[in-house]
Amino acid sequence: MSAVHRVTHHPDEELLLSYASGAADEGFALVVATHLAFCPECRRAVSAFERTGGAMIASLTPATLRDGALERTLARLDEPAKSVMRQPTMSDARLPEPLRSYVGNLDRSWLPLGPGVAHRLLLKRGKTSVRLIRAMPGASVPVHSHEGRELTLVLTGGFHDETGRFGPGDLESATQETHHKPIADLGEVCTNLALTDAPLRFFSTLPRLVGKVFGI
């Protein structure tokens, strides 16, 4: 097996905990779960937090149930389960689950976001958007800052910016204070999963217009 890039940039503990507790919304959860597919270390952390959740449940003071709760439940044991049909999708073995099911065909539906850079919206819930961003080798995402948070998870290839170098599985967490200009590595297309919970602010005209058109 070829050497797998060793993940060095991880979600912080708070993000892993909010995933384990269920407090994270679907967008954040998708980014964390996709990172977990790359990162056995964070899988162990989430497992420890889930076990803490189990212990917390066990330590709760039991609530009183309505009369006959057990009997009513026992009477329903033989009900057929609602069958959950998984629609077969055109899925892409280059991506791990759970992302693969959200993406379907990786080669479709890209929209331009500047020279050599394209994006594709995967999920929008309230203010949180999750999208794929694809940069050709050496291309750069225009300089931008954020009003909220931006999480960028590398899926293929890699990029570097003012804060460091990021390869497959690495997660960069940027905040309001971060003004950065990520540049894709030479040699391979860089595909990222990016979450924002507020609009990005670009510092040049073209992407600002593009951003307006596509609501980034």
Next chain:
Amino acid sequence: MRHQRRSKWRLMERKVQGQREPASADLNVLLLAVGRARDRAAFATLFEYFAPRLKSYLMRLGAGSGVAEDLAQEAMLTVWRKADQFDPGKAAATTWTFTIARNLRIDALRREKRPEIDTDDPALVPDDAPQADDKMARAQEDARLREALTSLPREQVEVVEMSFFADKPHSAIAAELGLPLGTVKSRLRLAMARLRTALGETP
């Protein structure tokens, strides 16, 4: 045989009621009996233990009493249906049941999907570290975790509890406690490091 099995579960039921914190090994054995033999008596004992706690958990997260009880019942039906997937080498019955209730709540109350890894996915980067697959150790985890939780400073327990029971981002938890976000984060980090040490892990 049938009679013996029943009386065995009755014994456990007494244990569950008499001793508020049953050994989680007993819960694992009951859940295995449900998974392997569709044992209704074992399920009834699990229900008596978990359903009131799941209702309590859901109410802590803001559900009304009726909704919380309906969801707790649904969670227990999911436990019944999925019990054959329970593997005590991977998680204790309490952890497994917690994840079922957590996911059900996200689905039913938030109407969102719960993205999770697929452990059989060939694209998953494998874990090369030696795996602790000691069922007895797993079974004792709850006790060790609860002991560790009680030994934590109150201020740390508070933020851990709110992480599980408040359904809010940590920035909102910080605002509610009147603390800087950094303080909440560092308390969480300290608490989680202690809990992972109690699990025999080096975080």
